[in-house]
Amino acid sequence: MSPESSRFRSRRRTSAGGVSGVRRSRAVVLSAAVAVLAVALAACGGTSKDDSEATSAGGSAATANPNAELKSDVRMAFLPKQLNNPYSDIETGGGKEALGELKGEYKLVGPNDASASSQVSYINTLIQQQQDVIAIAANDPNAVCPSLKQARDSGIKIVAFDSDASADCRDVFINQATxxxxxxxxxxxxxxxxxxxxxxxxxxxxxxxxxxxxxxxxxxxxxxxxxxxxxxxxxxxxxxxxxxxxxxxxxxxxxxxxxxxxxxxxxxxxxxxxxxxxxxxxxxxxxxxxxxxxxxxxxxxxxxxxxxxxxxWNPADIGYLAAYAGVALASGQITGAEGETFQAGRLGKYTIGAKGEIVLGLPTIFDSTNIGDFDF
Known part of the structure; x- marks a missing residue:
């Protein structure tokens, strides 16, 4: 029953039953107020993740601890534009390599087509599975945004890689090059x-x-x-x-x-x-x-x-860097703020730029003189 209907019925009883009706009406109003307060307090209490994680997901209130120890067993899911794409396979393979080094849990999901909204259902599923980090190469920066915001609200860190999502929907973006x-x-x-x-x-x-x-x-x-x-x-x-x-x-x-x-x-x-x-x-x-x-x-x-x-560039390094950034986020070493630094395994030290952008490096030009030197 809604509070409005409760108050309406109480007023009818007051006119018919005198003082006892007024007491019952006041009791109903008091109970409704207590219920509203309880709901409000529950809403402030966060979701399945703890309060500090929810604050961090919101962005500005989180504080980085560059000396924090990297967590093991971080659950990180990679969501490329589409599965069975040779380039994406190399990228996510780099992520799997890095999570092996970090003793994390690697997961790969994604659509078979690269349409604008094809990734949304996968994000929603990953939220239900309570992943620690989602790494996404967005097919459309806006179509995925509402679901990514829900993920962040639940304490999940979001790493965009290769193709960015809207900046207010993720924590950092791993860019191949500028x-x-x-x-x-x-x-x-x-x-x-x-x-x-x-x-x-x-x-x-x-x-x-x-x-x-x-x-x-x-x-x-x-x-x-x-x-x-x-x-x-x-x-x-x-x-x-x-x-x-x-x-x-x-x-x-x-x-x-x-x-x-x-x-x-x-x-x-x-x-x-x-x-x-x-x-x-x-x-x-x-x-x-x-x-x-x-x-x-x-x-x-x-x-x-x-x-x-x-x-x-080497696409495997994009996934590799994304995994290290994701674990650094989950561990509290970084929050995505400009100027923060972290170590990315064999790739060395990286500094976060404006709007959470982390640039891998400059592209390499391949031709007949050097293509034999590369295997990816």
Whole structure:
């Protein structure tokens, strides 16, 4: 029964029963007040995690203890954009390696497609399982935000990696390199390979992918500079990080733009699909394929001359760094505030930058002279 209906019935009894009705009415009101107070106190008491963890999840009230001992048995779940993606497999493999060193508990979950909302149900399940840390490569920075906020409210630490979630939904973000560094590298490689002029297209992942869009924005800024005025971006296509879709998008770009000089794909699925299409077509040696890929994935296309240059960092190190950051968060060594530092195993010491960003390092450019030195 609602408090409103209780008070209504008490007033009716007062008019009919005199003083006894008034006493009963006061008793009802007093009981309701006590019940409301009890609910309010319970709400202030936190959830399944302890009070200090809930405060830390909220952000500003938490205090870092850089000398805190790293916890063992930290339960950390990795939620990539999608499962069975070669690049994501390497990333999460690095996380598994680090959690083995840290004696933590590794879990891998995720969707088979990279749609905007496909990760939400997995986050909700991980909250129910009371994970200590969730590491997520967001398909959409906003679609996952409400569920991530619920996770943080329950005391779970959130580490975004590879592709960021909204800053108010996570504790830290593990960035491969700065968006500026990646975008500038992509334009520089492309310009050098097409002689500084001509039409180019971008083959991206999904329309809402945070990292892809940030890099493309930097590319647009670079292309607007006087030194790149003869390079024209004619199309941004989306392969949805699906091999066959990316393959078909490559075919469509080449047919739609007969003067195309280069396809730049800032996604490992896209660049491999584009290279596979061009390698057996009449466009080989005529259209440049470049972007971001793994050495093992691109080796055959470098060796057969389809691809001259591409770039990347070691994706395993992203997952590795994410795991160390997650355990440092769960242990109270860091909170995600700018200027805090922590050790990340074989990668050494890292400092947290503005808005909780932790940058892995600069991308490496691969070509026929060095691709044999790498195995990932």
């Amino acid at each position: 968006a500026e560094g990646i975008g500038q590298t992509l334009v520089k490689m492309t310009s050098e390979q097409i002689g500084g002029e001509g039409e180019i297209a971008v083959l991206s992942a999904t329309p809402n992918a945070t990292n892809q869009n940030a890099w493309i924005d930097v590319m647009k800024t670079e292309l607007a500079k006087p030194e790149n005025s003869k390079i024209k971006l004619v199309k941004i296509a989306y392969g949805n990080d699906d091999d066959q879709t990316s393959f078909q998008q490559t075919q469509g770009l080449l047919q739609s733009y007969p003067n195309l000089k280069a396809i730049v794909s800032p996604t490992t699925v896209g660049i491999a699909a584009a290279a596979r299409y061009v390698s057996t077509s009449s466009y080989k040696d005529k259209v440049v394929i470049t972007g971001l890929g793994t050495p093992n994935q691109m080796r055959q296309y470098v060796n057969d001359g389809t691809v001259k240059q591409f770039a990347l």
